Amino acid sequence: DAGITQSPRHKVTETGTPVTLRCHQTENHRYMYWYRQDPGHGLRLIHYSYGVKDTDKGEVSDGYSVSRSKTEDFLLTLESATSSQTSVYFCAITPGGADTEAFFGQGTRLTVV
C-alpha cells in the first residue's frame, strides 16, 4: 500500500458538467501525477506536480486542469466533461524523487454520458 487514496472510485456524469477527482497521499511526498488509461492504450500522463502550487502539463492535458494547495492533495478537474474523457484515471507518486519508482492509486472509473 503506497498510501494513495483516490476518490471517488466510480462516477457517472453528464456531458458539459464539471468534475473533480481527488488524489490524497499520507506521506507528504513532493511529486504527484495524473494519468488516464483507455482501451488499447497504456497510461498517458495528463498533469504532474512537483510541489504545492507547482504543476505542469503532460502529454494529454487539453480539457483538464489541476490544483495542489496542500502537499497531500492533488486535484484533477474536468471543467466541462466530454464523452472523450470517459476513462480510468490513475494518480501516482514517486516517493524517492522524480527519477524513481512510481506507485499508483486504485484508479477512478469516470463515465461521461
Add this chain to the structure above:
Amino acid sequence: GIQVEQSPPDLILQEGANSTLRCNFSDSVNNLQWFHQNPWGQLINLFYIPSGTKQNGRLSATTVATERYSLLYISSSQTTDSGVYFCAVDFLNTGFQKLVFGTGTRLLVSP
C-alpha cells in the same frame, strides 16, 4: 517519434510454464519500469530497472540500455500472474518523471 513497443501482445500459458516479455524503446532512457495490472485494475510496480538485471522471486528483469530493450522473465507461472504487463520509460532527463507506457502484454495463465 517516441515509441515503446511490447511483445507479444497476448500470451496464454499453462500453470508452471516460463515466459519472456519484451519491451523495445526508440531512444535513450533514464528510467524504465515494469508494472503488472491485475484483473481488478490495480497497477503494481514490479521493477525499476533503467539498466542491468534484477530479480524478485519468480520474476526477473534485464535492461540493455545501449540496445534499447528490456526483458521481463516469469518462471513457474501461476494463475495469479494473469493480467497485463506494462513497460514504461522516461525518455527525457528533465528532473520530472514523464512515463511513456507501452500498450502492454496480456497474460493468461490457466490451471
